[in-house]
Amino acid sequence: MKLHVKMLALALACLIVGGVVGYVIGSTIGVVPMVEYERIKSAYDDLSAKYNRLISDYNNVIAELNALKKPLKVGFIYVGPVLDYGWTRAHDDARKYLEQIFPWIKTIAVESVLEADCPRVIDRLILDEKCDVVFTTSFGFMDATYEAGVKYPDKIFFHCSGYRRRANVGTYFAEFYQLYYLNGLIAGALTKTNKIGYVAAHPIPEVVRHINAFALGVKEVNPEAKVDVRWLFEWYNPSKAREAAEALISWGADVLAFTEDSPTVVEVCEEYTTKRGKPVYSFAHYSPMLKFGPNSCVSGQLVHWEVIYADILSKIRAGYYTNKNLENVDYWWMLREGAVELGCDYGVPINPKFIPMLKEKYIDHPEFGRISIYDLVMKRLEQMSEDTVVFDPFTGPIYDNKGRLRVEPGRRMTHDELWTIDWFVDNIIAEVPR
């Protein structure tokens, strides 16, 4: 063989051997890193998933912390001036109180808002003032509040005295009829002429309900007494309130109650009692009015809106109320919840000047036997303040003043019936205007 042929064969052999060896080595080395890589990658994925979870948890905590630091912005929309000495002032006093007790809220109030302007005021509160919660405090704001709930589904709205609710719109009201009933008990005991007057603003169910509750109280202690009503057809007109009160006094009334937004009736009664020698007694409405009638104002109705507002806001803060679950949230709070108080001033359920008179006057009561008026009032007050509310003035039998049986014996009127009441009980000689 020629030398170069040998060389070629050797080179070929080398090439084959080298290739085989190279292949074997190469393949062995290649398999090991793939397995290792897969293992490391899965470990890495695990860790990164854990990391992401931790990060998102951390972010949530931070967000919650920030939410706790960020105040809840609450807007109030009022129908009247904050100094009307009645409705709007009571709401505004509650707002100021809330700012004191809850450091985590910031409030803003807009007063004297016309019903037609309500949607724009809500827009302003939500968009400019960045309110999280908006309270609207007039029946006339109901539709505007509901529409705003549709327009801003992530905000929370509460409407006072209405009935339209949705996922983010709730309703609330502090109801007085129990107090009017208690005032009626006192009025029935105090009257000497058996004529009792009532100055009323508008013939709406709320006012009709209050007049009825008052008359039911009168009837319980004095079935002889009659209640007559004069309508102002205005919430607010002091001169007319005076004229209506004087018309009732000249009819012979010697006790007056009222539902309108000024202390005029109390003043007129004080004037007759102290200056004209003709005692006429009265009951404060909505605000403490004892100072207007120290000698004639016997008791009255006071409101504590702050109780309702505090409940709503702390539940929103705790996440219990959200923009998804207010469909059935309707506050209809009375004595039991502490939203209303009997009295002509805070902490004065009955004017001390009248307590001896009421303690000395006894009646024979079908439920309690012989009992003084003062004890009867306190007993009923206690019964209605209990958790189970063992007594309700609107319990049958109740006849209207046309002689029709409206509530069967033993039955209590329902919330809906009371909400739409449009007839007078049988010891009222007036009629509900149509």
Added chain:
Amino acid sequence: MDYITEFIAMMVSASTPILLAALGEIYAERSGILNLGVEGMMAAGAAIAFYTTLFTRNIVIGLLSACIAGMLLSLIHGFISITIKSNQIVSGLALSMIGLGISSLIGRNLVGTPLRNSLGIVEIAILSDIPILGAFFRQNTLTYLSYILTAILWYILFKTKIGIAIRMVGDNPKSADSIGINVYAVRYGCTLIGGVLAGLAGAYLSVAYTPTWIEGMTAGQGWIALALTVFSAWNPFYALIGSYLFGGIRILQFRLQPLKLSPPLLSTLPYLFTIVALALLNIERIRRRIGAPQYLGKPYHREEAWM
């Protein structure tokens, strides 16, 4: 009998504020100045009277400050309608809003404060014992003042030279000017009288009738006074009668309610009467007889001599 006496007493006290305001407005309008700001001047008067009476404990100071407040507000109207010769209707309406605004500003912290020394009822010895008519003499001092003012203002307007000058300025300022009456001075004077009495009318509400301050307590009585001015055919004596008619309707509202007479309908009656009066006053013969101010609401431009 008692019922009627009581009714008359309430009617008179309910009518006093509109009578006082209308008496002032009669003078303003007789001189040709239509001041629609009565409601505002009354509200400001009511707030200031309440404020000063509360802090000085002196009703006279309270009443005087109400008069001054009404006067200052009417001065604005006088300046705009007499000196600048601008539109009196716009100025008057603006004045009524300014007055209401000022009143709620002053009254901000007075809401819910009772007034201890309000103006009470003073019975005049022998007169108050007359059956029925005695009711006129069981009133407060401001009501007695309104009787006296009606007589004095009627006398001045119809029986004195000053009255002739005032009526002439309202009827034909040019000829008044030509006989040497200072048209601007007369108009200013009458506008100020209107302001003073409107302020006093407001004070009556806040220190005598319903002694409290609450925002918007005039509740449209200024507008009724304006209606009364036209209804009375710019005559103080008729204004007295008209105010008792309007006041009587107000009182009746609550007495007739048991008879199912609609109160909103009754409360429109003063305005209905006024429309009827306006229609009658448009009849030329009646207009002549009564002497309605021909130049009412029109500014007077004095044509200066060139040479």
